[in-house]
Amino acid sequence: MRSARWLISVVVALVAATGDAARADNEPQPTPSPAARPNEEAPPPSVTIIGPREAHGVLGRDVRSPTNEDMGHIVDVIVDRTGTVRAAVIDFGGFLGVGSRKIVVDWNALHFGRVAEKGDSITLELTKAQVAAAPEYKEDTPIVVLGAAGSLQPLDDH
Secondary structure, X not given: OXXXXXXXXXXXXXXXXXXXXXXXXXXOOOOOOHXXXXXXXXXXXXXXXXXXXXXXXXXXXXXXXXXXXXXXXXXXXXXXXXXXXXXXXEEEOOEOOXXXXXXXXXXXXXXXXXXOOOOOOEEEOOXXXXXXXXOOOXXXXXXXXXXXXXXXXXXXXX
Protein backbone atom coordinates (compact mmCIF):
# COMPACT_ATOMS: atom_id res chain seq x y z
CA MET A 1 0.00 0.00 0.00
CA ARG A 2 2.86 2.23 0.82
CA SER A 3 4.42 1.76 -2.60
CA ALA A 4 1.07 2.51 -4.30
CA ARG A 5 0.83 5.85 -2.43
CA TRP A 6 4.41 6.61 -3.30
CA LEU A 7 3.74 5.82 -6.98
CA ILE A 8 0.59 7.98 -7.02
CA SER A 9 2.42 10.93 -5.45
CA VAL A 10 5.23 10.61 -8.01
CA VAL A 11 2.73 10.49 -10.90
CA VAL A 12 0.82 13.51 -9.49
CA ALA A 13 4.09 15.45 -9.14
CA LEU A 14 5.12 14.57 -12.71
CA VAL A 15 1.71 15.59 -14.12
CA ALA A 16 1.82 18.88 -12.21
CA ALA A 17 5.35 19.60 -13.41
CA THR A 18 4.46 18.75 -17.00
CA GLY A 19 1.35 20.96 -16.85
CA ASP A 20 3.39 23.91 -15.53
CA ALA A 21 5.95 23.43 -18.27
CA ALA A 22 3.22 23.27 -20.92
CA ARG A 23 1.60 26.45 -19.60
CA ALA A 24 5.02 28.16 -19.53
CA ASP A 25 5.58 27.21 -23.19
CA ASN A 26 2.25 28.80 -24.19
CA GLU A 27 2.80 32.08 -22.30
CA PRO A 28 4.57 34.88 -24.14
CA GLN A 29 8.13 35.22 -23.00
CA PRO A 30 9.58 38.70 -22.44
CA THR A 31 12.04 39.69 -25.11
CA PRO A 32 15.30 41.15 -23.96
CA SER A 33 15.66 44.90 -24.47
CA PRO A 34 18.14 46.14 -27.09
CA ALA A 35 20.57 47.04 -24.30
CA ALA A 36 20.40 43.45 -23.07
CA ARG A 37 21.65 42.12 -26.42
CA PRO A 38 25.39 42.69 -26.23
CA ASN A 39 26.19 40.65 -29.35
CA GLU A 40 24.04 42.77 -31.67
CA GLU A 41 25.54 45.91 -33.24
CA ALA A 42 23.69 49.22 -33.34
CA PRO A 43 22.61 50.34 -36.80
CA PRO A 44 25.13 52.65 -38.47
CA PRO A 45 24.49 56.40 -38.13
CA SER A 46 23.22 58.37 -41.09
CA VAL A 47 25.88 60.24 -43.03
CA THR A 48 25.53 63.53 -44.90
CA ILE A 49 28.35 64.96 -46.96
CA ILE A 50 28.56 68.75 -47.20
CA GLY A 51 30.95 70.25 -49.71
CA PRO A 52 33.70 72.52 -48.36
CA ARG A 53 32.17 75.57 -50.03
CA GLU A 54 28.61 74.72 -48.97
CA ALA A 55 28.75 75.33 -45.20
CA HIS A 56 31.07 76.94 -42.69
CA GLY A 57 31.31 77.41 -38.96
CA VAL A 58 30.23 80.81 -37.67
CA LEU A 59 31.79 81.12 -34.23
CA GLY A 60 34.50 83.74 -34.26
CA ARG A 61 33.44 85.08 -37.66
CA ASP A 62 33.59 88.83 -38.18
CA VAL A 63 30.25 90.59 -38.62
CA ARG A 64 29.95 93.67 -40.82
CA SER A 65 27.13 96.08 -41.63
CA PRO A 66 25.81 96.45 -45.20
CA THR A 67 28.05 99.55 -45.46
CA ASN A 68 31.05 97.42 -44.37
CA GLU A 69 31.30 98.79 -40.81
CA ASP A 70 32.88 96.46 -38.25
CA MET A 71 30.08 95.13 -36.01
CA GLY A 72 32.14 92.68 -33.96
CA HIS A 73 32.26 88.90 -34.16
CA ILE A 74 29.95 85.98 -33.34
CA VAL A 75 30.74 84.42 -29.97
CA ASP A 76 27.69 82.21 -29.44
CA VAL A 77 24.50 80.92 -31.04
CA ILE A 78 21.14 80.86 -29.24
CA VAL A 79 18.79 77.91 -29.89
CA ASP A 80 15.32 77.22 -28.55
CA ARG A 81 14.19 73.99 -26.93
CA THR A 82 13.52 72.37 -30.30
CA GLY A 83 17.09 73.06 -31.43
CA THR A 84 16.06 75.77 -33.88
CA VAL A 85 18.65 78.54 -34.18
CA ARG A 86 17.03 81.79 -33.02
CA ALA A 87 19.82 84.31 -32.62
CA ALA A 88 23.54 85.03 -32.54
CA VAL A 89 25.52 86.66 -29.74
CA ILE A 90 27.91 89.26 -31.11
CA ASP A 91 30.83 90.72 -29.19
CA PHE A 92 30.35 94.34 -30.24
CA GLY A 93 32.44 97.48 -29.85
CA GLY A 94 35.53 98.11 -27.82
CA PHE A 95 39.15 97.82 -28.81
CA LEU A 96 41.07 94.57 -28.39
CA GLY A 97 38.30 93.23 -26.15
CA VAL A 98 38.30 96.26 -23.82
CA GLY A 99 34.97 98.06 -23.61
CA SER A 100 33.16 95.50 -25.75
CA ARG A 101 29.81 94.08 -24.83
CA LYS A 102 27.69 91.20 -26.03
CA ILE A 103 24.44 91.85 -27.86
CA VAL A 104 21.97 89.40 -29.38
CA VAL A 105 20.69 89.71 -32.94
CA ASP A 106 17.97 87.78 -34.72
CA TRP A 107 19.43 84.95 -36.82
CA ASN A 108 17.37 86.15 -39.80
CA ALA A 109 19.13 89.54 -39.66
CA LEU A 110 22.40 87.80 -40.60
CA HIS A 111 23.40 87.03 -44.18
CA PHE A 112 25.98 84.39 -44.98
CA GLY A 113 26.44 84.95 -48.72
CA ARG A 114 30.07 85.99 -48.37
CA VAL A 115 31.40 83.16 -46.20
CA ALA A 116 33.04 81.01 -48.86
CA GLU A 117 36.47 81.46 -47.25
CA LYS A 118 37.38 81.26 -43.58
CA GLY A 119 38.30 84.96 -43.42
CA ASP A 120 35.03 86.15 -44.99
CA SER A 121 32.61 88.08 -42.82
CA ILE A 122 28.90 87.77 -42.18
CA THR A 123 26.63 90.71 -42.99
CA LEU A 124 24.21 92.07 -40.36
CA GLU A 125 21.19 94.04 -41.60
CA LEU A 126 21.54 96.67 -38.88
CA THR A 127 23.46 99.91 -38.54
CA LYS A 128 26.20 100.45 -36.01
CA ALA A 129 23.96 102.95 -34.18
CA GLN A 130 21.13 100.39 -33.89
CA VAL A 131 23.47 97.76 -32.49
CA ALA A 132 25.09 100.27 -30.09
CA ALA A 133 21.63 101.04 -28.66
CA ALA A 134 20.83 97.34 -28.01
CA PRO A 135 20.81 96.12 -24.41
CA GLU A 136 23.75 93.98 -23.30
CA TYR A 137 23.33 90.19 -23.20
CA LYS A 138 23.89 88.58 -19.82
CA GLU A 139 23.46 84.86 -19.15
CA ASP A 140 20.55 83.73 -16.98
CA THR A 141 18.56 86.90 -17.69
CA PRO A 142 15.80 87.45 -20.27
CA ILE A 143 17.30 87.72 -23.74
CA VAL A 144 16.53 90.84 -25.75
CA VAL A 145 16.97 90.00 -29.43
CA LEU A 146 17.54 92.82 -31.89
CA GLY A 147 15.81 92.08 -35.21
CA ALA A 148 16.22 93.77 -38.55
CA ALA A 149 12.51 94.14 -39.34
CA GLY A 150 10.85 93.55 -35.97
CA SER A 151 9.39 90.22 -37.13
CA LEU A 152 11.02 87.99 -34.51
CA GLN A 153 8.61 85.79 -32.57
CA PRO A 154 9.15 85.60 -28.78
CA LEU A 155 10.84 82.53 -27.34
CA ASP A 156 8.35 80.16 -25.73
CA ASP A 157 8.85 80.00 -21.97
CA HIS A 158 7.39 76.57 -21.18
